[in-house]
Amino acid sequence: MFRFVKRAALVSVLAASFLSSANAQKTELTMYYPISVGGPLTKIVDSMVEEFEKQNPDIDVNAIYAGNYNDARIKSLAALKAGQPAQLAVMFSIDTYDLIEQDAIISFSDIVKSDKDKEWLNSFYPALMENGTTLGKVWAIPFQRSTIIMYYNKDAFRKAGLDPNKPPKDWDEMVTMGKKLTTNDQWGLMIPSTGYPYWMFGALAKQNGEILMNSEGTKTYFDNPNVVKALEYWKDLSNKYNIMPKGTIEWGTLRKNFLSGKTAMMWHSTGNLTAVKNEATFDFGVAMLPASKMRGTPTGGGNFYIFKKTTPQEREASMRLIKFMTSPENSAKWSMGTGYIGISKAAYNTPDLKKYVEEFPPAKVARDQLEFATAELSTYQTGRVRKILDDTIQAVLTDKKEPKEALEEAQKEASKLLRNYK
Numbered sequence: 001m002f003r004f005v006k007r008a009a010l011v012s013v014l015a016a017s018f019l020s021s022a023n024a025q026k027t028e029l030t031m032y033y034p035i036s037v038g039g040p041l042t043k044i045v046d047s048m049v050e051e052f053e054k055q056n057p058d059i060d061v062n063a064i065y066a067g068n069y070n071d072a073r074i075k076s077l078a079a080l081k082a083g084q085p086a087q088l089a090v091m092f093s094i095d096t097y098d099l100i101e102q103d104a105i106i107s108f109s110d111i112v113k114s115d116k117d118k119e120w121l122n123s124f125y126p127a128l129m130e131n132g133t134t135l136g137k138v139w140a141i142p143f144q145r146s147t148i149i150m151y152y153n154k155d156a157f158r159k160a161g162l163d164p165n166k167p168p169k170d171w172d173e174m175v176t177m178g179k180k181l182t183t184n185d186q187w188g189l190m191i192p193s194t195g196y197p198y199w200m201f202g203a204l205a206k207q208n209g210e211i212l213m214n215s216e217g218t219k220t221y222f223d224n225p226n227v228v229k230a231l232e233y234w235k236d237l238s239n240k241y242n243i244m245p246k247g248t249i250e251w252g253t254l255r256k257n258f259l260s261g262k263t264a265m266m267w268h269s270t271g272n273l274t275a276v277k278n279e280a281t282f283d284f285g286v287a288m289l290p291a292s293k294m295r296g297t298p299t300g301g302g303n304f305y306i307f308k309k310t311t312p313q314e315r316e317a318s319m320r321l322i323k324f325m326t327s328p329e330n331s332a333k334w335s336m337g338t339g340y341i342g343i344s345k346a347a348y349n350t351p352d353l354k355k356y357v358e359e360f361p362p363a364k365v366a367r368d369q370l371e372f373a374t375a376e377l378s379t380y381q382t383g384r385v386r387k388i389l390d391d392t393i394q395a396v397l398t399d400k401k402e403p404k405e406a407l408e409e410a411q412k413e414a415s416k417l418l419r420n421y422k
Helices: 002-025 039-053 069-081 093-101 116-120 127-132 154-159 171-181 197-206 226-240 251-259 269-280 312-325 329-338 349-359 363-371 384-398 403-421
Strands: 027-032 059-066 088-092 139-152 264-269 284-287 297-307
Touching: 027 069, 027 312, 039 059, 039 329, 059 312, 069 093, 069 154, 088 312, 093 127, 093 297, 093 384, 116 284, 116 363, 127 139, 127 363, 139 154, 139 197, 139 269, 139 312, 139 329, 139 363, 154 171, 171 363, 171 403, 197 226, 197 297, 197 312, 197 363, 197 384, 226 384, 226 403, 251 264, 251 384, 264 403, 269 312, 269 329, 269 349, 269 363, 297 312, 329 349, 349 363, 384 403
Parallel strands: 027 059, 027 088
Antiparallel strands: 088 297, 139 264, 139 284, 139 297
């Protein structure tokens, strides 16, 4: 009996020692992610993380859902300063310059060594890589990415005598159709001007032949004549053509306005596509944004970043997680579940996404629009530069300032912020 107890105790000690050793060998990763706890996107991310941990039992992932993009950045950097840093995060694609300036992230170009890894680094759509590539290096990997697209109510088009399969292809047509679609209880068009007004304006500027900044993040072009005309057109949609409400239009409630029939057309993120598909009680369509001199939209959304304060083991584990999350299969799953863009050609070649696009053609509009896409407004001092432009746009749309003078003033302010970076 004594021998049995002694042997059992020995086995128990050895088992505990083995478990302790196994746990000690595990790499723990903390990942900040920009969605609210309990939301539908959380379930998709959770399922991906669970599957990753099954395939990689030596890695534990703690996904912290941080709210919006600004919240994710603030919480990630706060943890870094507090000595409890995360290893990786999904943050705004436009955060790259600020994160580099704070010496907070490491470039993927410095981590990737093998030919296979380099091939992976080059597998994503080039337009989605622009915001994360600078100084000759890749600093971010696309994941939750979008463009602005036009949603339109096909039933409203039919009622107005318009072809439901021919949305406006240029600015003039958008005005003409908008007038026919505007009634006592329905606007022809709504473009949001809170939340991310600079993003919508980037689309209008690109459509009129210009971009808002240089590729080095050191200069803006707010006072360019074509940029000024783009803002004049935005204002004219309400003040001159009367197809859009005057003043500002809320980003957060616009989707509900569209779904409730308060507007026949809206510009919004492709990230709303699945929600609109699930909630619309009418026949709707999705189209590329209309052109002026050309078609155009900025890309948007979030990228993966790896923080500099990580061990080689943590970086290797982070890379494994990011490769898993951005794999063609998971990118396809994410695109179908949310409406965000599949980030690579390989994603659209997966059987599931290929079938989904065939059955639901609107799912390919944002992808096809990448041909006309440009990087989202991103510079050094991004937050301050963006606020200057946001405030300028809202001042013009609320009739407090005129477009030309307002943008000239904004350009002067932005140039002062960026003069030390040239």
